[in-house]
Amino acid sequence: MLGYAAIGDAVFFLPVLAGLRRMFPRSRVTFLANPSPVSLELIPASGLADDVELAQWEGVDERERRSVNAKLVEQGFDGILLSLSSPAHFFREALASASIRVGHCSRLVAPAALGAAARIGWLAKRALVTGEYSRRLLLDRKVWIEPGPENAVRRNLRLLEALGAGPAAGQPGPVLPIPxxxxxxxxxxxxxxxxxxxxxxxxxxxxxxxxxxxxxxxxxxxxxxxxxxxxxxxxxxxxxxxxxxxxxxxxxxxxxxxxxxxxxxxxxxxxxxxxxxxxxxxxxxxxxxxxxxxxxxxxxxxxxxxxxxxxxxxxxxxxxxxxxxxxxxxxxxxxxxxxxxxxxxxxxxxxxxxxxxxxxxxxxxxxxxxx
Structure with a gap:
């Protein structure tokens, strides 16, 4: 699980980790995220991941990026689940090494008020800013985000549907661990x-x-x-x-x-x-x-x-x-x-x-x- 260790993002993603535990009780689940109280406290306290690994991907050079990916490739993960906030292009070698690669992709729609040329420019820039092109290239089980609001909890639970779970609407919401x-x-x-x-x-x-x-x-x-x-x-x-x-x-x-x-x-x-x-x-x-x-x-x-x-x-x-x-x-x-x-x-x-x-x-x- 390639996550992003902001508190809100992690809360929205806890049901996915819980669902993975229910679906694959004998599998080893590794949560990788940038260092933060979420990765150092929340995920370990939840008991939903066997391992928590830390990696910083903002502001690192190409050598460090390759090092992070080499360690992931070496572990031989069968599947990788990419959160919406995590950059696919950073983890491209790790993603390419796994046989199952699940994550969101977005159907981008430019603001209607823009002219035709401006809409094309907006779509291109938005795709670059969000890493959309990398996602579409690297993920083999794409969970599409349609235009219009969808709560992040349900949006994340649809990732489990791509792995064979039942409808997201039937899955429970986040539960926070408190020692x-x-x-x-x-x-x-x-x-x-x-x-x-x-x-x-x-x-x-x-x-x-x-x-x-x-x-x-x-x-x-x-x-x-x-x-x-x-x-x-x-x-x-x-x-x-x-x-x-x-x-x-x-x-x-x-x-x-x-x-x-x-x-x-x-x-x-x-x-x-x-x-x-x-x-x-x-x-x-x-x-x-x-x-x-x-x-x-x-x-x-x-x-x-x-x-x-x-x-x-x-x-x-x-x-x-x-x-x-x-x-x-x-x-x-x-x-x-x-x-x-x-x-x-x-x-x-x-x-x-x-x-x-x-x-x-x-x-x-x-x-x-x-x-």
């Missing part, structure tokens, strides 16, 4: 407070390349109102790169919102989220973790699509978005597009910039009160 030691930590860290008063909040990395983060100070204002008007006890989770966002949220809230951001292991963060009565977040991997943990979520959306990247089961989950005509735009455009849509510099960013505190607070209040 008992992590649960014990969360219970102590949150002082055994009852679930119904705790609201977890994930601000996200302010410099996220997809420009999908609602401002941290607005989250801080919502936290203040949840505490003052509803008696909730919000706390922050996240990574070490979010220190500036935490400071902005605290300043807007007017009090030191408790923060575990950058201070805990990933499985401990999952355990903290598990104890929440509601979880408020941007479109982040921890929002997907909360969904997998069956915690009611409120997710703020801008350029990305909740139908594709949000909850696979709608009950208990709320999406907050303005719904303006150009949103979601990420799948339509590319960074620094010429003759197309540049989702990182669209000129207004109204999808998040015009989303006010009141809309998010109301959704969070409903989730907190269990309505």
């Amino acid at each position: 008992e030691g992590a649960r014990a930590f969360a219970r102590i860290a949150l002082a055994d407070k009852p679930k119904h008063i705790l609201v977890g909040v994930h601000l996200g990395f302010p410099e996220n390349p997809y420009r999908k983060m609602w401002p941290a100070e607005r989250f801080g204002a919502v936290c203040r109102r949840l505490r003052d008007e509803a008696g909730a006890e919000p706390f922050l989770v996240g990574g070490p790169e979010e220190a500036r966002a935490v400071a902005a949220a605290r300043a807007a809230a007017g009090w030191e919102i408790p923060s575990f951001a950058g201070r805990r292991r990933l499985v401990e963060t999952f355990a903290l989220i598990e104890r929440c009565g509601a979880f408020l977040s941007n479109d982040t991997g921890l929002a997907k973790a909360a969904m997998a943990l069956r915690v009611p979520t409120v997710t703020v959306w801008g350029p990305t699509d909740p139908a594709e990247l949000g909850a696979w089961e709608s009950a208990g989950h709320r999406d907050v978005r303005l719904g303006i005509g150009c949103s979601p735009c990420v799948r339509l455009g590319m960074p620094f597009a010429r003759g197309g849509i540049d989702f990182r510099g669209c000129g207004h960013h109204r999808c998040l910039g015009s989303l006010g505190e009141e809309e998010v607070f109301r959704a969070a209040l409903e989730a907190f009160r269990g309505r």
Whole structure:
């Protein structure tokens, strides 16, 4: 399994690993991904892979790329499953060595607003950016992604259909592993407070390349109102790169919102989220973790699509978005597009910039009160 170790991508892919275990109980399953808490903590804790191997493919030279592939070829895998986020061209020797090569391919459709010549250019560039040409050349069991939204969990489960499993609709969703030691930590860290008063909040990395983060100070204002008007006890989770966002949220809230951001292991963060009565977040991997943990979520959306990247089961989950005509735009455009849509510099960013505190607070209040 050639994966990509972002939290959300991994959550969406756990059902595939679980399905592989059910289909091939005596097979050796190896998960290869870039070094991250997902590959170092989540996958080992899940027990769904016999081995976890680490490889960095961003910014490495040709010699290192060949070395990674040589090690994979040497192991003699019968089948290789390529996640949508992993570059087929990087693993071309390894893929070519396996008799079964499964992965997604996309039927690309250019934005209708472009002229004929611009559409041709858009399609060519999009295929190069996403590695589509390499996928079509190297994969022998192609699972096609059609235009239009499809939830990532179901999209990934269709990979199992290519291996002979039943319909994806009948497969279970993600289940996150949480060691008992992590649960014990969360219970102590949150002082055994009852679930119904705790609201977890994930601000996200302010410099996220997809420009999908609602401002941290607005989250801080919502936290203040949840505490003052509803008696909730919000706390922050996240990574070490979010220190500036935490400071902005605290300043807007007017009090030191408790923060575990950058201070805990990933499985401990999952355990903290598990104890929440509601979880408020941007479109982040921890929002997907909360969904997998069956915690009611409120997710703020801008350029990305909740139908594709949000909850696979709608009950208990709320999406907050303005719904303006150009949103979601990420799948339509590319960074620094010429003759197309540049989702990182669209000129207004109204999808998040015009989303006010009141809309998010109301959704969070409903989730907190269990309505």
